[in-house]
Amino acid sequence: MNNMFKPKFFTLLKRGFTKDQVVSDILSGVVVGIVALPLAIAFAVASGVSPEKGIITAVISGFIISLLGGSRVQIGGPTGAFIVIVYGIVETYGINGLIISTIFAGVILLIMGVFKLGDLIKYIPHPLVVGFTTAIAIIIFSTQIKDALGLNINSVPSDFLGKWVVYFNNIKSINIYSVTITILTIIITVCSSRYVKKIPGSFISIIFLTSVVSLFKIPVSTIETFFGSIPNNIEFIRPQFSWDMLHIYIKPAFTIAILGAIESLLSAVVADGMIGGNHRSNTELIAQGIANIVTPFFGGIPATGAIARTATNVKNGGRTPIAGIIHSITLLFIMVFLGKWAKLIPMATLAGVLIVVSYNMSEWRTFLSILKGSKFDSVILLTTFFLTLFFDLTVAIEVGVVLSAFIFLKRMTDSWNIELKDRDCDDIDTYKNLPSDVIVYEISGPLFFATIKEYIEVLKNSGINYSRIILRMRHVPFIDGTGLHNLKDIITRLEKDNKTIFICDVTESIKNSCENSIIKTENIFYRFDDLVKLL
Numbered sequence: 001m002n003n004m005f006k007p008k009f010f011t012l013l014k015r016g017f018t019k020d021q022v023v024s025d026i027l028s029g030v031v032v033g034i035v036a037l038p039l040a041i042a043f044a045v046a047s048g049v050s051p052e053k054g055i056i057t058a059v060i061s062g063f064i065i066s067l068l069g070g071s072r073v074q075i076g077g078p079t080g081a082f083i084v085i086v087y088g089i090v091e092t093y094g095i096n097g098l099i100i101s102t103i104f105a106g107v108i109l110l111i112m113g114v115f116k117l118g119d120l121i122k123y124i125p126h127p128l129v130v131g132f133t134t135a136i137a138i139i140i141f142s143t144q145i146k147d148a149l150g151l152n153i154n155s156v157p158s159d160f161l162g163k164w165v166v167y168f169n170n171i172k173s174i175n176i177y178s179v180t181i182t183i184l185t186i187i188i189t190v191c192s193s194r195y196v197k198k199i200p201g202s203f204i205s206i207i208f209l210t211s212v213v214s215l216f217k218i219p220v221s222t223i224e225t226f227f228g229s230i231p232n233n234i235e236f237i238r239p240q241f242s243w244d245m246l247h248i249y250i251k252p253a254f255t256i257a258i259l260g261a262i263e264s265l266l267s268a269v270v271a272d273g274m275i276g277g278n279h280r281s282n283t284e285l286i287a288q289g290i291a292n293i294v295t296p297f298f299g300g301i302p303a304t305g306a307i308a309r310t311a312t313n314v315k316n317g318g319r320t321p322i323a324g325i326i327h328s329i330t331l332l333f334i335m336v337f338l339g340k341w342a343k344l345i346p347m348a349t350l351a352g353v354l355i356v357v358s359y360n361m362s363e364w365r366t367f368l369s370i371l372k373g374s375k376f377d378s379v380i381l382l383t384t385f386f387l388t389l390f391f392d393l394t395v396a397i398e399v400g401v402v403l404s405a406f407i408f409l410k411r412m413t414d415s416w417n418i419e420l421k422d423r424d425c426d427d428i429d430t431y432k433n434l435p436s437d438v439i440v441y442e443i444s445g446p447l448f449f450a451t452i453k454e455y456i457e458v459l460k461n462s463g464i465n466y467s468r469i470i471l472r473m474r475h476v477p478f479i480d481g482t483g484l485h486n487l488k489d490i491i492t493r494l495e496k497d498n499k500t501i502f503i504c505d506v507t508e509s510i511k512n513s514c515e516n517s518i519i520k521t522e523n524i525f526y527r528f529d530d531l532v533k534l535l
Contacts, residue, residue, distance in 0.1 A: 012320050027316065035308075040078055132393060224343035446480075
C-alpha cells in the first residue's frame with residue numbers, strides 16, 4: 001500500500017516548506033478559490049442541481065484531493081465534463097441516484113488506484129479524448145441557450161437535437177435583457193484578463209452584472225428564481241439505498257469513474273509539464289476515489305482534477321498542495337459569509353460564463369488538426385464525437401476504445417514483413433559465405449495472432465531446396481501465445497521434412513518463449529554471427 005499511495009503533501013511536509021513558498025501558495029490558493037466560485041456555481045446549475053452543491057463539492061473534494069493526491073498542484077472540484085453525465089443521472093434517477101452513483105464511482109476509482117491501473121489511462125488514444133471532450137463542450141453550450149436568450153421554457157429535453165427543436169419553437173419568447181447580459185458576460189470574461197491579471201474575468205463579470213441587475217431591477221431570471229436562497233452551511237446526507245437497485249447505478253458509476261480518471265490524470269500530466277514535476281498516478285486515483293466517496297454524503301456532485309484551475313494555480317505561483325487546501329478554505333469562507341448574495345446572480349451571467357468555458361474546452365483547433373492527419377485517427381475522433389453528441393458518453397468511450405484497439409491491430413498487421421535474404425541481396429557481405437543448403441528469412445514486426453498467418457503462409461512454401469532455414473528476428477518486438485502456437489506447428493511440419501530451423505537475433509523474452517514452446521535450445525541464438533560460425 002505504501003508504494004501505491006504516497007500523497008505528495010506528506011512527502012513535501014517531511015522535506016519542509018520554505019516560508020516564501022508557503023506565502024506564494026496561500027496567495028495562489030486565494031486566487032484559485034475566487035476563480036472556482038463562479039465555475040462551481042455554474043457547473044452545479046448546468047448539471048440540474050442547486051448552486052451550493054457545486055461549492056460544497058469544490059470545498060470538500062478540493063481539500064481531500066490536495067491533501068491526499070499524487071500531484072503537487074492539482075486543484076480538484078466539479079468540472080464541465082461532468083455536466084452532461086450529472087444532468088442525465090439527476091433526470092433519470094434523481095438526486096439520491098446521483099449520490100449513490102458518485103459513491104460507487106469513488107469506490108471504482110479507489111480500486112483502480114489500489115490495483116495500479118493509473119498508468120493504463122495513458123494508453124487511451126488522444127483522438128478519442130479530443131472527440132468526446134469537443135462533443136461535451138458543444139453539449140454544454142447547447143444547455144445554456146435557454147438562459148442565455150432568456151427563453152420562457154418550463155422543461156428542456158435532455159437529448160441534443162430535442163433541445164434545439166424546443167429552442168427554435170420558443171424563439172419568440174427571447175428576452176433582450178438576458179441576451180445583453182450574456183453578451184456582456186462573455187466580453188468581460190474574455191477581455192478583462194488584458195487589464196486585470198490576478199482576478200478572473202468570470203468573477204468580475206458576475207460581481208459587476210449582478211450588481212447592475214439588482215440595482216436597476218432588470219427583469220431577468222436569477223438563481224433565486226429557480227433555487228431560492230443558497231444555504232451557508234454543510235449538512236450530512238444519508239442516501240436511501242437498496243442492494244436490489246445496485247445494477248441501476250453501475251453504468252453511471254463507471255461513466256463517472258472513467259471520465260474522472262481520464263480528466264484528473266490528464267490534468268496532472270499538464271501540470272507536470274508546467275512545473276517540471278512527476279505526479280503519482282495511482283495515488284491520484286485513490287485520492288479522487290476517497291473524494292468522490294466522501295463528498296456525496298454532504299450533498300456534493302462528482303469531482304475530478306480541473307485543468308483550468310490547476311493551470312491558474314501554477315501561473316499564480318502555487319507549487320505545493322497547500323495552495324489547493326487554501327483554495328478550499330477560501331471557498332468555504334465565501335459560502336459561509338457571502339453566500340447569501342449569490343442568489344442574486346443572473347442566470348444569463350452563468351450562461352455566459354459557461355459559454356466561454358465550453359469554447360475553451362472544445363479544443364477545436366486540435367480537432368481540425370487531427371482531421372487533417374491520419375484517416376485512422378479521424379475515424380476514432382468522429383466516431384467518439386458523434387456518439388457522445390447524439391447517444392451517450394459511456395457508449396462513446398466503450399466504442400472508441402474498442403475501435404482504437406481494432407485500428408491498432410490493423411496498423412500492426414500492416415507493418416509485418418518477411419524477407420528472403422539470399423546471396424544476391426543488398427547485404428551480400430553478410431550472406432555470401434553461407435553454405436548452399438542454408439536459406440535466411442528476415443522477419444520484421446510482431447508475431448501475434450493478427451499477423452502470424454501471413455508469416456506461416458510464407459514459411460509453408462519456403463525452403464524447398466534447402467535443408468536448413470534461419471529465421472532472423474532482430475526486428476520482432478514481441479511474440480504472443482497464438483504466434484508461438486502457430487510457429488511451433490509450422491516448425492514441426494518442416495522438421496518432418498528433414499529441415500532444421502534456427503532462430504537468431506532474439507530478445508531475452510522471445511528466447512525464453514521459444515525455448516519453452518518451439519524448438520531445441522541449441523537452435524536458438526542471440527546473434528546471427530554466432531550461428532553462422534557453427535554452420
